[in-house]
Each structure stands twice: as C-alpha cells, then as structure tokens.
Amino acid sequence: MAVVFEKTKMLTDTVFHYCPGCNHGIAHRLVAESIEDLGLEDNVIGVAPVGCAVFAYNYFNCDMYEAAHGRAPAVATGIKRVHPEVCVFTYQGDGDLASIGTNEIVHAAHRGEKLTVIFINNAIYGMTGGQMAPTTLVGQKTTTSPYGRSEEWCGAPIKICEMLSQIPGCYYAERVALNSTANIIKAKKAITKAFRYQMEGHGLNIVEVLSTCPTNWGLSPVEAMKWLEENMIPYYPLGVYKDKGAE
C-alpha cells in the first residue's frame, strides 16, 4: 500500500492530553513538522512552559527542558550560549510569556537571542482552570473576572507582537491563527520561517498563535473557533509585525 501521509517523527507516540478542539495539538504538529522539514531532527532542543503545554517534553521527540513558569527564554538563552549551533525553541502560553515571564521574553528579544519562540495566545489561563490572562479580552468572563474584564480595573489586553516588534533585537514577529486550512498553511510557513531565521543566525523570532480553549471558554470546539474569529482576530490582527529578513 502506498503511504500517502506519515506523522512527523519529531512527535513521539505519546497521546496528547489536550482537550477536544484545543489548538495546542495543531500548533505542536506544525512546530514538529517545521523542525523535520528543515532537517533539524538531530540538532534541536526545546523548552516547555508551565501551562497546558507543560508536558510538551513528552511530545516533542528531541532533547527537552521543562522551565519554571515564564522563564523559558532565560533557560533557552543558557542553552543557546553553550550550543550556538543547535536550534533552540521555546513553546509558551500567554500567562507564561505575557504575564509572569515578560521580563525574560523582553530581554531575550533585546539581546537578539537566536531563538524561536512559539507563543500560544488563548486569552485565558488554561491549565489552572480558566483565570484571567493578560491577553483576556475586555468584557471576557473568566473565573477571576466573573463580571467580565474591566479595562479600568485591569488595563487593556497585552499585544505581544506589537510590543516585541518595537525592539531592535526582535528579528521576526508574526501573528497567525489556526481557524482555517488556509490559515494553518500560513501558520506553518511562519513557524518554519522562524526556525530558518534562527539557523541563519538571526534572532529573536516569535510566532504568536491565536488559539482556542473550548474547555475554559465554556464553548464547543466549533463555537470556540467562531468566538476566536469574531472576538480575538479583530483585537489581535493577524499578519507580519516584523520581518528583518524581508526588508
């Protein structure tokens, strides 16, 4: 029988623990495929976050670290300084990267660390059961914003690509979504580019992936995708925020 499709060897056979309809799984696959496409299978180290992707070290089939909450960019810096020839990536949620870990990501970007950062923005803290994230939309109800996020009280949701693209050391920043086949193809291209740039000696490279959390949004997978399209994409516009390689 002719093989028409094979799972990338950059993913282990461990079954994902992600909820039905969660975008983490698609994002994992795109990252894994990109690493394989670029021939980096035996030259790559990943850093998992604290968040729903905490077990990413069980899924990515390469040398892996599990970092403390938000610290992945500093951990990756330590790795990269020892092994500058090895591809190093972090995979982080929005509580991890955009709240507790802002210092680490901002300074990694300022140093122009030659890293690839996959940033999953699902507008909520998934792992701890649906609390408000710095990316939670104004008016969005979570377990710690039961009346809806108030801008007056909590400020406006953080736009990471917009912020990091201002930093001279940021080489590439693009925001993608996984809500359609076309967008998944675009996301894959962006992620591959973020890895390729690193291997060409450039940094920092970040891809922000708008992502669903049906469980904590209290929606079905289909409703969640619709909610993302109607609410997240308008506030977090998709596209390239910085691409020094294209300039």
Add this chain to the structure above:
Amino acid sequence: MALTLMKGSEAIAEAAIRAGCRYFFGYPITPQTEIPEYMSARMPEIGGCFLQAESEVGAINMVYGAAGTGARVLTSSSSPGVSLKQEGISYIAASELPCVIMNVMRGGPGLGSIQAGQGDYFQATKGGGHGDYHLVVFAPASVQEAIDLMSVAFDTADKYRNPVMVVADGMICQMMEPVVLPEMQDYKIDYSVKTWAANGRGMSKPQRAIINSLYINTEDLDMLNERLQATYRVIEANEVRYEAYNLEGAEIVCTAFGTVARITKSAIDDLKEEGINVGLIRPITLWPFPYKQLHDAAVAPGVKAVLDVELNAGQMLEDVKLAVNGEQKVDFFGHYGSHMPTPEEIKEKLLSMREVL
C-alpha cells in the same frame, strides 16, 4: 609555586575559570560586583561566555539552561539577589543539575546593608527555595581557601549532580591576600559520561535528554525524592569538611565559619599566650554539617562549654545545639550582619564565660 597578591573576588572568579567554568550569568549587586566585572573581561579572552542577565531570576534560569547541557556554569550574587534565585535553585536541585552558586552575604533582612553578614545560613543550608532539597554549602575563611574550594565545588556538583553553593562575605571578596592559583583546566563536556545532558542530538542518542522537575504521579515524585534523599545521605557520609583548631586541652570549644572563624582564631591565639586554652571547630561544609566531629569535640574531657560565634542572630547555633545534643552548655556571641565582631570582644566573652564555669 608562585605567590600572587590578589583581591578575593578576582581570585575566586579566576579559580572558577581554572576549574573549567566557561559560563557565567549574573547581575550586579554589592559586595560581589567585582566577580561579574572580572568575568566580563576574562571570559572573552578564553572563549568563555559572560552574560549580564536582566535579573537574578533571569541569571539562575540561564544557569539552569547551561547546566542542563553539562557545562560548568557559575552564578554569583549577594543576599537579596540570592533570594530571587531561590525558585531557580529549587528547580535545578530537583532536576539534578550540577552548577555552582556564590552568595557573598551581606547584612539583612530586606535590603539590609552592603557590609558583611552571615544571615543567609538558614537559607543556604535548610532549603531556601521550596521542597525537600539540599545544596552542598562551602564556607571558605580565606581567599586561598576560596580558591581551593572552587574546583572542589565544581567536582562535587558534577559528582553528585547537585547544585553547590559557596557562601562568603564582603570581607573575603574585598581583601587582598597572597595566593597560589591552580593550573588551568580546559573542561570539555563528555556526553558519553553525561548521558543525561542535552546537546540537541535527541534523535541519535539511545535516550533523548529530558531536563525536568515535574512528576505529576505520586509514585514518580516519590521516586525522585527517594533518589535525592539517597544522594544526600551519601553526601553526608562522605563530604563533611571542617577544621579543628587548638582542641588539645581546650576548656571551651568555639564554633564559627567564614571570616568570623578567622577573627575567633585571633581571640584564641591571644588567650593561648595568656595560658588559656580555647579550641575551634570551623565547619568548611555548612551542609553537610560536621555534627559528629563537633559533638566529639564538645564532650571531650576538660571541655566545659561551647561558644558559637556568628555574624547574625544565631543561625548555625541551631545546628551546634543539635550536634551537642544537650550534653554540653552552649553559649552564643554574635553581631547582626554588617559589623564584624573584634577579637577583643570575643576574648572578653570567652573570659566572662570562664568566670562562671
């Protein structure tokens, strides 16, 4: 061997390099800033890496990253900065990674002072961060000893896959002493030995590296803790270091560590000239603590009391009491961090103790 006159902080940094350390991540804080300053000049000369981190939190996580590759890595800070590192230290200990952390202690709590202190004894020896873990803790009392302990620290960290802390104080870092430096070691990571370390070759290794401290199943976490505790028992059995000074015929046995032990020695020497014999047990490893050695010295015939001297409100005192186990009188003399006791004060204290013995 050639004697060189060197400032403590620079000698410590050079000794780390000669022990094979090629990676340093740190953040400025008095009184240890000369260590990162020295590293920033020296590392590029030998193809090593000095990086000023965004914070002590950043620095210790860079250490975690570098240590996971099996490299010899050092970070250095002073009390408030070491408090910030505690989260990372707990992760490093739990992930069984070797590295060396310097704490040049200053007066505390809070922002405290920039003068010497010993108030981080509890933090260094009893945990500091969360969870059941131990660091091996060395406390040098001179610049030469700090130099000599640097390679011991890296070797111990590698041997047990456990983080090692070296505690000093501003005094040791700031003073200049004639010292002998060891030969340069060019440490290369041997991935056939450090099979647990990450080098990116996950696909072609028998087992890919996973540097991790999460064990969500109770049994798995138990296994980690059993392994850690077993390592700690071996360390306790094999790595205790201490100095015994003038114990022969001593009426009183002093306990002190670091610079304070040196000052205590001066008091002991003065008293000896007056015909009064006082001894000293100086722990060189604060953890593992020389419980047995101190116990035996404290209950030796002729000894009537123990005096613990520290630059804090009495932290090592708790270990001294545990060692003595109620079998001897234990007294304490200390200053809060930031002003060193003088030999005269210690002498006076010892004389006053003698009057009531």
